[in-house]
Amino acid sequence: MTRERFERIKKFAADKETPCLVIDLDVIKQKYEELRTHLPFAKIFYAVKANPTDEVVALLRDLGASFDVATRFELDQLLRLGVAPDRMSFGNTIKKEKDIAYFYEKGVRLYVTDSPTDLDKISRAAPGSKVFFRLLTEGLGADWPLSKKFGSHPDLARQLIKMSVRFGLVPYGISFHPGSQQRDVGQWSTALTQVAQLFRWAKEEAHVELKMINMGGGFPANYVESTDPIAQYSEDIQRFLDTSFKFMGRWPEEIIIEPGRSMAGDSGVIVAEIVNIAKKSVHERYPWVFLDIGKFGGLIETLDEAIKYPIYFEAQGKAQSIIIAGPTCDSMDILYEKWTYTMPDKAKIGDRVYILTTGAYTQSYSSIYFNGFPPLKAYVLK
Amino acid sequence: MTRERFERIKKFAADKETPCLVIDLDVIKQKYEELRTHLPFAKIFYAVKANPTDEVVALLRDLGASFDVATRFELDQLLRLGVAPDRMSFGNTIKKEKDIAYFYEKGVRLYVTDSPTDLDKISRAAPGSKVFFRLLTEGLGADWPLSKKFGSHPDLARQLIKMSVRFGLVPYGISFHPGSQQRDVGQWSTALTQVAQLFRWAKEEAHVELKMINMGGGFPANYVESTDPIAQYSEDIQRFLDTSFKFMGRWPEEIIIEPGRSMAGDSGVIVAEIVNIAKKSVHERYPWVFLDIGKFGGLIETLDEAIKYPIYFEAQGKAQSIIIAGPTCDSMDILYEKWTYTMPDKAKIGDRVYILTTGAYTQSYSSIYFNGFPPLKAYVLK
Numbered sequence: 086m087t088r089e090r091f092e093r094i095k096k097f098a099a100d101k102e103t104p105c106l107v108i109d110l111d112v113i114k115q116k117y118e119e120l121r122t123h124l125p126f127a128k129i130f131y132a133v134k135a136n137p138t139d140e141v142v143a144l145l146r147d148l149g150a151s152f153d154v155a156t157r158f159e160l161d162q163l164l165r166l167g168v169a170p171d172r173m174s175f176g177n178t179i180k181k182e183k184d185i186a187y188f189y190e191k192g193v194r195l196y197v198t199d200s201p202t203d204l205d206k207i208s209r210a211a212p213g214s215k216v217f218f219r220l221l222t223e224g225l226g227a228d229w230p231l232s233k234k235f236g237s238h239p240d241l242a243r244q245l246i247k248m249s250v251r252f253g254l255v256p257y258g259i260s261f262h263p264g265s266q267q268r269d270v271g272q273w274s275t276a277l278t279q280v281a282q283l284f285r286w287a288k289e290e291a292h293v294e295l296k297m298i299n300m301g302g303g304f305p306a307n308y309v310e311s312t313d314p315i316a317q318y319s320e321d322i323q324r325f326l327d328t329s330f331k332f333m334g335r336w337p338e339e340i341i342i343e344p345g346r347s348m349a350g351d352s353g354v355i356v357a358e359i360v361n362i363a364k365k366s367v368h369e370r371y372p373w374v375f376l377d378i379g380k381f382g383g384l385i386e387t388l389d390e391a392i393k394y395p396i397y398f399e400a401q402g403k404a405q406s407i408i409i410a411g412p413t414c415d416s417m418d419i420l421y422e423k424w425t426y427t428m429p430d431k432a433k434i435g436d437r438v439y440i441l442t443t444g445a446y447t448q449s450y451s452s453i454y455f456n457g458f459p460p461l462k463a464y465v466l467k
Numbered sequence: 468m469t470r471e472r473f474e475r476i477k478k479f480a481a482d483k484e485t486p487c488l489v490i491d492l493d494v495i496k497q498k499y500e501e502l503r504t505h506l507p508f509a510k511i512f513y514a515v516k517a518n519p520t521d522e523v524v525a526l527l528r529d530l531g532a533s534f535d536v537a538t539r540f541e542l543d544q545l546l547r548l549g550v551a552p553d554r555m556s557f558g559n560t561i562k563k564e565k566d567i568a569y570f571y572e573k574g575v576r577l578y579v580t581d582s583p584t585d586l587d588k589i590s591r592a593a594p595g596s597k598v599f600f601r602l603l604t605e606g607l608g609a610d611w612p613l614s615k616k617f618g619s620h621p622d623l624a625r626q627l628i629k630m631s632v633r634f635g636l637v638p639y640g641i642s643f644h645p646g647s648q649q650r651d652v653g654q655w656s657t658a659l660t661q662v663a664q665l666f667r668w669a670k671e672e673a674h675v676e677l678k679m680i681n682m683g684g685g686f687p688a689n690y691v692e693s694t695d696p697i698a699q700y701s702e703d704i705q706r707f708l709d710t711s712f713k714f715m716g717r718w719p720e721e722i723i724i725e726p727g728r729s730m731a732g733d734s735g736v737i738v739a740e741i742v743n744i745a746k747k748s749v750h751e752r753y754p755w756v757f758l759d760i761g762k763f764g765g766l767i768e769t770l771d772e773a774i775k776y777p778i779y780f781e782a783q784g785k786a787q788s789i790i791i792a793g794p795t796c797d798s799m800d801i802l803y804e805k806w807t808y809t810m811p812d813k814a815k816i817g818d819r820v821y822i823l824t825t826g827a828y829t830q831s832y833s834s835i836y837f838n839g840f841p842p843l844k845a846y847v848l849k
Binding site: 132133134137155156157158159160161162176177178179180181182199200201202203206221233234235236237238240241244358360361362363364365366367373375377381388410412413414416417418419422434435448449450451452453454455456457458459460 | 514515516519537538539540541542543544558559560561562563564581582583584585588603615616617618619620622623626740742743744745746747748749755757759763770792794795796798799800801804816817830831832833834835836837838839840841842
């Protein structure tokens, strides 16, 4: 986020009560265009769950995005905002049959799957639909790994492809997710090699022409630890596609990506306040800095310190190492204890604190009223 | 929870959509009376955060309980329900000065503290009030430890006692929290030994007569791993009090406990549904069982599998080991993977599942709309 944008957000928030989240829609537009520029071959299915704010969804609707939808509640929201069902996929591998039926009734015809039981439900509740098969990937190198819960091994994926034909569904493509905030672009190489092998097997052994690759999300936002620019990811991914699909003489017809964090993350700033600065004993080295927002107010991704948000203090002074914690009566509500953040020693109780890159996976996670705190309030800057 | 009560809850929930939480108020009443019987010497300050449902608070109000209040939002709720301010303490060590002023304005005169900066705020915003000093305890043996974030070492506590006199406050007592769901009753021995030493020091060195011990919460609810009965805790604690306060010839005037989990935990049952049963590969040993509730729908205390809820499946059959996960597109939303739960092999997709002892620290934690899911719905059985 540029200095100018940040100043605009600070000014906007000046008279707002803390904690609050401010979303700058321009940043989302810019990120969308950046992905379009660097990955012009990919169709963008925005992962609504990253930031489901109406204004964000409406902007991406107007920009021409498609949408990766996790639940019937998200579907209802998108329909309310006038998104056509042919711009959606039901992208959650865990779904009730009645919810599949609901998606089908509303016109959605693209479904992910990773298990025979789920495929069975799709065949009954969404007959004739396109299905894509999610591969289990390892997520090594990802700050927020998605390693074991989703996807199947290739052996099972092959069975699912054959089953889908028997069930009268359209076996359409293969998906994987390299892990959210994936900093090792090599993960796409590993996954694409497996995907290409499945395309080949499907054609040669099952007489099925797969058409689509869904590369999931994984493109990073700007947290404390640096990542390659999106241009570098794109260049590498294109090379991996060339190499892996050489046997077909071309890339698959349709390539989908499901960015969430990389689109919304940088657009948000959480404005918080220092509630207390305290030591546990007189000579303790690291003071505890308590903010008025914590894990249950929207910063749950600080669990195990997985996501390290850049934190900006206005005050001047010598940098001192601190422990940062949230305001609830729960000792799990500590943000950073191992990764050492610093704070200028002139910072004081009552100062505002700006937590950057908090546009994704924050507000929608916040608890309804743990310790009585209301959910994080969000404002949208247009 | 008795079989009879459980059947009543099942029957009540039969026509309700899952997931939902059902709270049986009779259990809370019974737990309250059990604590009154076994710890008649202790004044009960219910930790509102454990389950802030209006009906629960109203019941405890009528039974004569006092309340441990975490935020001004909880205070507003209690005032709305007609609880008098002299039955409350502001029990959060992390508080804004304006919130202290708000509590003071509403009539609350009892405040916890653990740092000079916080005490400073109390002296300005709540002049002349009673303060108690929270000791840092280690929380070893607790399933949900409260080890490092709250409290000060005795050295700092001594300074705080002296400061409070200078500030015109009333140094009233010492508090500690042995850790939530504390299964090692010996932790009370360690803490009470320190507390007694501080009473002695205060009297002899600072000419301050401390009057109160706040022993926090920590009494357990019935999860998978067994605990001693409350009678055993009580007997041990009384012995520790006798020994530690022998030098005074009597116990301190006022003994406070802050039960939350032990009061509300056993009163609740979450009713959920099996969404999918799947394997990651053909011959995988443990199937994944996906429920329609997970970490973000109210079961956040399954983090690191800290709290192990008893889970009841209706079906018959041979017990098979399973992995249990929630319904969101987040791989962190796995409930139990290391601690092996079992499920009867006749259980199937669509079956109801009952998650017991979920009356505390569940519903109020649930996210406002992560993945679009609404917060956990709660019903109260009267």
